[in-house]
Amino acid sequence: MEDRLRSRIDPELLRWYDASPGFDFDNLEDFVEKMNTLELEALREDPAVRTWEETIPGPQGAPSIKLRCYAPQEGTGPAPGLLFFHGGGFLFGSVYRQESLCQRYVKAVGCVVISVEYRLAPKWKAPAPVEDAYAALLWVHENAASIGVDPTRLAAAGLSAGGTITAALAMMARDRNGPKLCLQMPLYGELDWHLETPSSQEITSQKVWCYENNRTSWDLYLCEDKAVDYYDAPALCRNLRDLPPAFSFVGELDPVRDENMAFWARLLQAGIPVECHVFPGAFHCFELGVPEARISQKAYELSYAALRRAFYG
Numbered sequence: 001m002e003d004r005l006r007s008r009i010d011p012e013l014l015r016w017y018d019a020s021p022g023f024d025f026d027n028l029e030d031f032v033e034k035m036n037t038l039e040l041e042a043l044r045e046d047p048a049v050r051t052w053e054e055t056i057p058g059p060q061g062a063p064s065i066k067l068r069c070y071a072p073q074e075g076t077g078p079a080p081g082l083l084f085f086h087g088g089g090f091l092f093g094s095v096y097r098q099e100s101l102c103q104r105y106v107k108a109v110g111c112v113v114i115s116v117e118y119r120l121a122p123k124w125k126a127p128a129p130v131e132d133a134y135a136a137l138l139w140v141h142e143n144a145a146s147i148g149v150d151p152t153r154l155a156a157a158g159l160s161a162g163g164t165i166t167a168a169l170a171m172m173a174r175d176r177n178g179p180k181l182c183l184q185m186p187l188y189g190e191l192d193w194h195l196e197t198p199s200s201q202e203i204t205s206q207k208v209w210c211y212e213n214n215r216t217s218w219d220l221y222l223c224e225d226k227a228v229d230y231y232d233a234p235a236l237c238r239n240l241r242d243l244p245p246a247f248s249f250v251g252e253l254d255p256v257r258d259e260n261m262a263f264w265a266r267l268l269q270a271g272i273p274v275e276c277h278v279f280p281g282a283f284h285c286f287e288l289g290v291p292e293a294r295i296s297q298k299a300y301e302l303s304y305a306a307l308r309r310a311f312y313g
Contacts, residue, residue, distance in 0.1 A: 005203065005204075005205045005208075005253065006018075006205075008252075008253060008281060009253065009281050009282075009283065010279075010280070010281030010282060010286075010293065010295055011281075012290060012293035012294060012295070013281065013282065013283065013286055013289065013290050013293055013295075015290075016289040016290045017207055017208065017283070018207075020207040020208065020289075021207075022206040022207050022208075023089075023206070023209070023213050025091070025213065025216045028091065028092075028122075031092065032091065032092040035088070035092045035093065035097075036092075036094060036096075039093075039094060039096040039097050039099075040096055042096075042099070042100075043096060043099055044099075044100070046103045046107075047073065048072070048073050048103075048106075048107055049070050049071070049072065049073060049103045049106045049107065050070070050071045050072070050073050051068065051069065051070050051071075052068075052069050053066060053067060053068050053069065053095075054066075054067040054069060054147070055067075056135070056136065056139045057135065057139070058131075058132060058135055059131040059132065059134070059135045062119070062128070062131065062132070062135075063119070065116065065117055065118070065132050065135060065136055066095060066117035067095070067114050067115065067116060067117070067136060067139075068095035068096070068099075068102075068114075068115040068117070069112060069113070069114050069115075069147055070102045070103060070105075070106045070112065070113040070115070071106060071112045071113075071147075071148055072106055072107075072110060072112075075110070075148070078144065078145070078148055078149055078150035079110060079111050079112045079148055079149060079150065080109070080110070080111040080112070080149070080150055080153035080154070080155070080307075080311035080312075081111060081112050081113075081114060081140055081144065081147075081149035081150065081151075081153065081154045081155070082105060082109070082111045082112070082113045082114065082154075082155050082156070082157055082307065083114050083116060083133070083136060083137060083140060083154070083155070083156045083157070083169075084098070084101075084102055084105070084113050084114065084115045084116065084156075084157050084158065084162070085115075085116055085118065085129075085133060085156070085157070085158030085159075085161075085162030085163075085165040085166055085169075086098050086115065086158070086159065086162050087158070087159035087160035087161055087162050087163075087285065087288075088120070088160070088161055088162075089160065089161050089190070089209075089213060089214075089216075089217035090120060090121045090126075090129065090161045090164075090190075090217055090220070090221040091120060091121055091122070091161075091216075091217060091220060091221075092120065093120075093161075094117060095115040095116070095117045098115070098159065098288070100291075101288070102115055104300065105157075105304070105307070108300075108304040109304055109307045109308055109311065110311075111155075111307065111311060112147060112148055112149050114136065114140055114147070114149075116132060116133055116136045117132075118132040118133060118165065119132055121217075121220045121221040122220040122221075125221065125222065125223040125226075126221050126222050126223060126226075126228075126231070126232035127168065127229075127231040127232055129161075129165050130165055130168040130169060130172060130231050130232075133156075133165050133166075133168070133169040133172075134169060134172050134173065134176070134178065137154070137156070137169065137173060137178060137179055137181075138178065138179065140154065140179075141154065141178075141179040151179065152180075153182055153310075153311050154179055154180070154181055154182065155181055155182055155183040155184070155185065155244075155307060155310055155311070156169050156170065156181055156183075156184055156185065157184075157185035157186075157187070157303075157307075158185070158186060158187065158189070159187050159188065159285065159288070160187075160188055160189065160190060160209070160256075160284065160285065161189075161190055161217070161221075162187075162189075163186035163187045163188055163189025163190070163191075163248075164186070164189040164190045164191060164233075164234060166184055166185060166186040166189065167184060167186040167189055167191065167234035167263070168230070168231045168232070168234050169181075169184075170184040170243050170244055171230060171231065171234065171237055171243065172231060174242050174243055180244070181244040182244060182245070182310045182311065183244055183245055183246070183247060183306065183307065183310035183311075184243065184244045184245070184246050184247075185246070185247045185248065185303065185306065185307070186234075186246070186248055187248055187249060187250070187303075188248075188249070188250040188251065188254055188256050188257075188260060188284060188285070189234070189248075189256065189260065189263075190214065190217060190218070190233075190256055191233060191234050191235040191256065191259045191260060191263050192233055192235035192236075192259040193218040193222060193228060193232070193233045195211065195214055195215060195218070195255075197257075197258035197259055197262075198258060199254065199255055199256070199257040199258040199259075200214060200255045200256070200258065200259070201255075202255070203253060203254065203255040203283075203284075208253070208283040208284055209254070209255060209283070209284035209285065210255060211255055214255050214256070234263065235259055235262070235263055239270075240266055240267050240269075240270035240272060241270045241271065241272075243267065243270070243272050244272075245272060245273040245274070245310065246264070246267055246272060246273070246274045246275070246276075247274075247275045247276070247302075247303065247306035247307075247310075248260060248264060248274070248275075248276050248277075249276065249277040249278070249279060249299055249302065249303070250277075250278055250279070251278070251279050251281075251282030251283050251284060251286050252278055252279060252280045252281060252282055253281065253282060253283045253284075254282070254283060254284045255284065256284070257278065260276075261276075261278070264276040275302075275306055277299070277302060279295045279298075279299060280295075281295070282295055286299075287299045287300060
């Protein structure tokens with residue numbers, strides 16, 4: 001199966017694929033510690049981006065939340081704000097995980113990025129990360145002036161599990177009459193816990209995000225004694241009306257491909273403006289693994305353009 005998958009991968013992505021050690025969820029604590037160390041070692045300052053951290057109250061009865069903020073080093077007046085949610089299968093990652101991507105958003109779009117340190121499974125179950133996301137959205141809206149953000153121009157974006165949180169946050173903000181988002185950007189989110197689509201079962205190579213990783217992710221994230229709802233798995237939401245416009249993309253060789261395509265179609269049917277893309281020969285998180293590849297550059301440019309349109313018209 002791995003060889004058959006390899007023959008379908010974009011040639012510019014093959015070196016990353018061949019070198020990939022996969023995800024060691026059998027030794028989760030050690031794996032998380034290793035990922036945290038690698039994230040900190042990869043941090044690089046960008047002279048065009050100012051970075052600082054905030055600690056804000058969490059949801060009632062929950063721990064405080066760390067925010068890592070990125071803003072243009074030079075700027076005049078309030079800028080649009082982008083709440084960002086890192087990937088990691090609900091199990092690992094931090095506000096340092098996609099630091100270079102947050103810096104690129106600042107430089108390409110001219111926005112302030114607020115990366116949210118949401119709670120992780122298995123210690124914290126669904127919907128804890130979404131409640132953290134909503135608490136962060138409320139705080140940013142109420143404290144916009146102090147961080148140089150225009151509260152009328154707020155968007156949310158996330159990758160993989162962060163994409164799940166992004167989609168669920170848009171629903172929660174609608175349901176609770178919270179701050180309005182001008183764009184939701186859930187990229188290759190884990191949207192459906194059933195894992196019954198062809199793509200969810202098609203990708204089995206453990207060099208990339210695959211069926212087994214997906215199954216472990218959901219099993220450790222969902223509560224055994226609570227019915228799964230759409231804040232946990234956004235594909236379950238029946239009413240998609242009155243949500244913000246959406247931008248998204250996914251790779252052809254991503255196990256979450258089909259559930260994302262189905263979600264895009266249902267958003268469109270509900271009257272929500274959607275821009276969506278499927279990249280041939282691309283696996284989960286392809287643009288992070290090989291950012292210099294042509295399809296990765298295309299994915300980045302499309303996402304920057306979508307944010308610019310949402311923020312500036």
